[in-house]
Amino acid sequence: MKNNVNNKAIICEKLTKQFGDFKAVDQISFDVNQGEIFGFLGANGAGKTTAMRMLCGLSFPTSGKASVAGFDVYRQQEKIKASIGYMSQKFSLYENLTVSENIEFYGGVYGLSRSEIKTRGEEMISKLGLGNEAKKLVGELPLGWKQKLSFSVAIFHKPKIVFLDEPTGGVDPLTRRQFWDLIYEAASNGITVFVTTHYMDEAEYCNRISVMVDGRVEALDSPANLKNNYNTHSMDEVFYQLARRARRTGD
Template sequence: MENKAITCKDLTKRFGDFKAVDGISFDVEPGEIFGFLGANGAGKTTAMRILCGLSYPTSGQATVAGFDVYRQQEKIKKNIGYMSQKFSLYDNLTVWENIRFYGGVYGVSRPEIKKRSNELIATLGLEKEAGKLVGGLPLGWKQKLAFSVAIFHRPKIVFLDEPTGGVDPVTRRQFWDMIYEAAASGITVFVTTHYMDEAEYCNRISVMVDGRVEALDTPANLKNRYHANTMDDVFYQLARGAKRKSD
């Protein structure tokens, strides 16, 4: 248990009679890129909120970075990063100020913030833009910056909720390069997406249907099992059986 990044056992979240998450079980290894797929309304977001310490499960067990989701939410929050589909930096703050703010919120020390943000700005090639307001940057750059900020405090796990929505294919490719880099440095990546080509980039993927995990394996194995050429087909075959309407 201790050396897993995330563990879930019979994790359930009930809203009245409705089981948004219905007894899901899976483990995520450290350094793994774990794709978390599912149609809208399949329960992805609810599950993710529990794992991020935003909500309590109704029953079942789960640990994130070795901490219990019932009792150690605070410790979980210190050890994870998060980036959502909605753009999550402040438009009327400069690149610099955004980095400094998030670093500050996570309690990174001042000299460390300075050191890391210089590195970060150099890596992203944003030297000229560092003093400009984020609102003026192109969306692709904003997303890359938002990702860098999400892992700025060196979390053990980073949760990405549809991080590449609305971004062009080239930038998406670059974005995934950054994800690989982060994974190589030991950060576990937990990512949801609707792009099936992105699903292929993951080490393993789980597909949620009606609150349950219907399939969990590497992309290659899944394609074999469902006799499909692409992840698109796999996803379609699984999601077709859904009883719930999306949204």
């Protein structure tokens, strides 16, 4: 991390995205430490997705500064893309490709060598217990497995940061737990996890969380501190108190 003096995975300073008169993201500032699990919360329409798109190198900010994995979001989008992983709320593997073909494809897209793809792929398949399913089409797997596979593929190229956009939508609580085991494992391997979610139990799993309201970051702290500050025992209540202030309606 030559460029990154502070060992921060993500640094945002007054990052803003404006569409016409509408400030989708309004001067947000926060840092994410390396290896941290950072929860990015907010009601629908609060500006989470727009902020995340800027950080992933998919769109340019209107103003403000930000760096991801030590790279500038204005000038080094290509380098950012090579050092992050991404998993979206929509399922992100190819249904009519087999498990191994999906792994080969993403490995290839991220420029891994054939032998790397082979060894890491086998390792991953055995870790997920998908040995018998490797030659099956992904479309035939149950949703929970798909999701776990999807996450494993997102970190297959060993990115510095992985962005998860509502990764556990529609999954049962047990699978969600197992999913979070994978997230913890990734974080313990030094991968920074940036995750958006609507589940407050998941928010509790994060090291720190930020809550966006109307394009601004209204609160940022560890779950325990937030509950203290808002004088409550549940994250639900914290979120509710914050989100209630919103003047925008969800999309």
